[in-house]
Amino acid sequence: MQPEPTLEELRGLVADFQPGRGHVMPALHRVQDRYGYISRAAIEVVARQLNTTPALVYGTVSFYDDFRTHPRPETEIAWCSGPACRLRGGDRIREAIQQTLELPLGGESEDHRYGLHVGQCNGTCSEAPQVWVNGEVVGNLSVSAAIRLAREVKGE
Amino acid sequence: MTNAKLQAIIDSAKRDWAAYQSDGRQHVRICIDTSSLARGGQATLDALRAAVAARGLNVDVGTGGSWGFSWMEPTLTVRSAAGTRTVLYANLTAERVDEFVDRVLAAGGDMPELALGVVEGTSTPEVPLLSDHPFMKGQVRRLMANIGVIDPENIDHYIALGGYEGFGKALEMDAEAIVKEVVDSGLGGRAGGGFPAGRKWDFLRSATAEPRYLVCNADEGDPGAWVNRVLMEGDPQLIVEGMLIAALAARAREGYIYIRYEYPLAFARMQTAVDQAYAKGLLGTNILGSGLDFDLVVFRGAGSYVCGEETGLINSIDGYRGMPRIKPPFPAQAGLWNKPTNVNNVESYANAPLILRNGAEWWSTVSTAKEKGTKMFTFSGSVNWQGCVEIVYGPTVREALEQYAGGMKDGKRCKGFQPGGPLSGVVNGDELDLTLTLDPYRERGLFLGGGGIVFFDESACIVDLCTYFLGFCEAESCGRCTTCHGGTQRAVEILRRISLGGGREADLENFQELVKTLVWSNCFHGQFAMTTIKTALKAFAGEWTEHIVEKRCRAGVCPGLIEYRVRSQTDAALAEARAICPTAAFVEEGGQWRVDDALCVRCGACREVAPNAIEVRDRLAAPIAAGAAAGA
Ligand SMILES: Cc1cc2nc3c(=O)[nH]c(=O)nc-3n(C[C@H](O)[C@H](O)[C@H](O)COP(=O)(O)O)c2cc1C
Ligand code: FES
Numbered sequence: 001m002q003p004e005p006t007l008e009e010l011r012g013l014v015a016d017f018q019p020g021r022g023h024v025m026p027a028l029h030r031v032q033d034r035y036g037y038i039s040r041a042a043i044e045v046v047a048r049q050l051n052t053t054p055a056l057v058y059g060t061v062s063f064y065d066d067f068r069t070h071p072r073p074e075t076e077i078a079w080c081s082g083p084a085c086r087l088r089g090g091d092r093i094r095e096a097i098q099q100t101l102e103l104p105l106g107g108e109s110e111d112h113r114y115g116l117h118v119g120q121c122n123g124t125c126s127e128a129p130q131v132w133v134n135g136e137v138v139g140n141l142s143v144s145a146a147i148r149l150a151r152e153v154k155g156e
Numbered sequence: 157m158t159n160a161k162l163q164a165i166i167d168s169a170k171r172d173w174a175a176y177q178s179d180g181r182q183h184v185r186i187c188i189d190t191s192s193l194a195r196g197g198q199a200t201l202d203a204l205r206a207a208v209a210a211r212g213l214n215v216d217v218g219t220g221g222s223w224g225f226s227w228m229e230p231t232l233t234v235r236s237a238a239g240t241r242t243v244l245y246a247n248l249t250a251e252r253v254d255e256f257v258d259r260v261l262a263a264g265g266d267m268p269e270l271a272l273g274v275v276e277g278t279s280t281p282e283v284p285l286l287s288d289h290p291f292m293k294g295q296v297r298r299l300m301a302n303i304g305v306i307d308p309e310n311i312d313h314y315i316a317l318g319g320y321e322g323f324g325k326a327l328e329m330d331a332e333a334i335v336k337e338v339v340d341s342g343l344g345g346r347a348g349g350g351f352p353a354g355r356k357w358d359f360l361r362s363a364t365a366e367p368r369y370l371v372c373n374a375d376e377g378d379p380g381a382w383v384n385r386v387l388m389e390g391d392p393q394l395i396v397e398g399m400l401i402a403a404l405a406a407r408a409r410e411g412y413i414y415i416r417y418e419y420p421l422a423f424a425r426m427q428t429a430v431d432q433a434y435a436k437g438l439l440g441t442n443i444l445g446s447g448l449d450f451d452l453v454v455f456r457g458a459g460s461y462v463c464g465e466e467t468g469l470i471n472s473i474d475g476y477r478g479m480p481r482i483k484p485p486f487p488a489q490a491g492l493w494n495k496p497t498n499v500n501n502v503e504s505y506a507n508a509p510l511i512l513r514n515g516a517e518w519w520s521t522v523s524t525a526k527e528k529g530t531k532m533f534t535f536s537g538s539v540n541w542q543g544c545v546e547i548v549y550g551p552t553v554r555e556a557l558e559q560y561a562g563g564m565k566d567g568k569r570c571k572g573f574q575p576g577g578p579l580s581g582v583v584n585g586d587e588l589d590l591t592l593t594l595d596p597y598r599e600r601g602l603f604l605g606g607g608g609i610v611f612f613d614e615s616a617c618i619v620d621l622c623t624y625f626l627g628f629c630e631a632e633s634c635g636r637c638t639t640c641h642g643g644t645q646r647a648v649e650i651l652r653r654i655s656l657g658g659g660r661e662a663d664l665e666n667f668q669e670l671v672k673t674l675v676w677s678n679c680f681h682g683q684f685a686m687t688t689i690k691t692a693l694k695a696f697a698g699e700w701t702e703h704i705v706e707k708r709c710r711a712g713v714c715p716g717l718i719e720y721r722v723r724s725q726t727d728a729a730l731a732e733a734r735a736i737c738p739t740a741a742f743v744e745e746g747g748q749w750r751v752d753d754a755l756c757v758r759c760g761a762c763r764e765v766a767p768n769a770i771e772v773r774d775r776l777a778a779p780i781a782a783g784a785a786a787g788a
Contacts, residue, residue: 020493025472029456029458056476060475064458065458066417083624084542087615091624099757120418123226124226125380126542
């Protein structure tokens with residue numbers, strides 16, 4: 001995991017962005033690409049750099065499913081919520097993973113070791129039903145395979 | 157009378173291409189797109205390069221986009237050293253690369269068991285022509301003509317095969333003439349609305365405020381649609397050139413390509429394409445000395461469906477929450493930074509180079525339907541082939557299903573389909589004779605959307621599907637309208653109650669009430685969120701009554717209407733079933749195992765591992781055919 005960035009670093013990272021030019025999202029992406037998440041300090045730095053308010057920047061961050069305000073857990077299972085996956089048992093896979101990890105969708109374990117994220121269909125529907133484990137596709141899942149995967153992630 | 161600088165660029169690209177084509181080497185081009193990567197494409201590519209190097213073969217190994225056989229990636233073409241024969245292969249896993257390289261590249265033979273067909277050159281009894289492959293027959297590849305053939309990260313490949321000729325023509329025309337050509341072609345918006353693109357460009361052209369902006373909508377949020385992705389990952393310059401032509405027509409100064417977060421490769425390829433266009437002087441100020449200034453920004457979304465709505469998208473670029481605005485004013489009047497803005501879909505822009513290069517007449521006459529030109533579609537769900545095609549508007553859904561989706565999986569009956577995204581509604585499988593054109597859907601209160609069609613079979617429950625799509629609409633509501641965020645939430649609550657066995661006859665009226673209420677939402681998201689339920693109530697009326705009155709789910713999906721039971725105490729797999737259960741729902745009583753109904757979450761894992769020990773029953777205690785609830 002990346003250490004908490006310093007203000008100095010954050011300011012340098014977004015120094016070339018300008019107000020009024022559609023730079024809020026690109027600045028947030030750059031922060032998240034670099035640190036994995038967007039901290040409170042980063043929101044303030046971006047707001048100052050772009051001559052807007054932390055409230056507005058936070059409003060933007062919180063609107064989008066893929067901006068994070070906390071570091072990613074060590075292992076993240078992103079579950080495909082799409083239709084092809086659902087037609088092949090995707091929702092039962094979600095239920096089984098949630099029960100196994102004892103997490104709601106979007107939740108993570110207290111020790112930050114693992115989490116469950118909602119993924120969107122990216123048109124790899126031939127692999128349905130699937131999840132992504134830290135970005136890697138695990139496709140053609142059965143419910144029992146998903147449970148075994150979740151148990152492994154959990155360390156059971 | 158082409159622009160001399162452009163002509164020089166084109167000539168040089170053509171020379172390079174000709175030299176490359178006659179370099180006396182075998183050319184391998186492997187598809188590296190998101191589908192291929194999901195199926196091990198990178199490992200195959202690495203193995204291929206290593207195997208070629210290890211054998212000291214003088215073979216060019218390049219990458220490309222997808223031929224559309226997404227379910228059989230990684231695909232690759234092999235072009236003979238003499239350049240006389242090209243064969244398309246599929247499903248090349250890393251494990252088979254050594255054998256492939258020995259047989260095909262080193263020995264110069266075919267590998268019929270992996271061959272899809274001969275792209276160019278002579279066929280054999282084992283390797284027929286690709287154009288005779290059922291998936292390819294009847295396809296008209298214009299937008300996709302280059303995809304799989306060129307390196308999408310090399311602008312010279314694009315230019316050598318006719319790229320930027322359309323832009324060259326447009327440079328010699330005035331804005332009105334370009335608009336007229338596009339209007340004459342009949343190009344309608346490819347996101348599904350079908351609004352004439354040329355007329356939209358004309359709104360912008362005749363707007364008085366400066367500057368004007370172009371936006372390319374690459375948000376492709378409809379789950380089950382990946383046509384825009386295939387274009388961006390396979391031939392990104394087509395979109396750059398299309399936007400340049402639109403910039404000339406609409407007299408725009410700056411453009412944005414808004415790409416959804418879920419498409420990192422499309423984002424990277426579009427960025428590379430834009431960078432290369434800048435390097436060639438095809439973007440920037442005073443382009444090719446013509447006086448045209450046009451800057452293009454590739455913009456990354458962050459996970460939001462309503463950002464595909466054009467004004468939500470504009471707010472997102474502006475840096476705000478991606479909430480659709482209240483219209484009017486329309487983007488053509490006040491869009492980005494409240495300046496005139498034109499928003500079109502990826503595929504809409506991508507057609508412009510073809511129209512300009514070959515003329516409106518050539519472009520439109522391919523189709524005898526009201527909808528002109530070709531359209532890309534992706535098919536998914538319970539079908540055999542989950543791929544991407546380009547066809548002329550007009551075949552029936554049945555023809556498309558049989559021919560391009562390879563029919564329903566396991567030969568099951570098609571129970572129904574969704575014509576284009578979560579706002580588009582559902583159609584009963586009795587209506588497979590509907591054509592793939594816009595009107596039949598409009599007339600039925602449905603919507604043929606951006607090209608993603610999802611088929612389902614009898615293992616799907618209509619209440620479950622509605623729960624899914626309404627849940628999607630609820631989660632993606634921007635929150636502005638109470639009708640939308642409150643209404644979708646209410647609809648999901650009712651659907652859940654029905655699926656838990658608490659359906660009431662009044663629910664059907666409740667749904668109608670919600671249908672009437674949600675149309676008062678500000679944007680299409682809320683206005684059409686109830687389409688799935690509205691159309692499903694009609695198309696699958698009997699199934700609703702079953703759920704609500706008989707408390708029966710014929711597909712064996714709804715959790716409150718089914719129960720899992722131990723059928724055999726002696727089956728050897730029962731222990732496995734107990735072990736896999738994520739909620740420890742198996743309890744022993746007097747030496748007999750049973751499933752505790754309160755603990756069981758109906759995930760079905762137990763029946764998967766012990767199909768003979770576990771059964772699913774409904775409230776009437778009639779066993780449901782094995783396999784139905786498994787959904788696979
Ligand atoms: C909720 C919602 C989501 C949409 N998503 C997309 C999308 O992902 N891609 C797209 O091109 N259009 C989408 N649209 C339609 C756009 O608002 C707009 O009509 C379209 O980009 C116009 O392009 P066209 O005229 O070239 O078809 C969406 C509309 C709504 C209401
Ligand atoms: S539905 Fe899961 S990848 Fe398309």
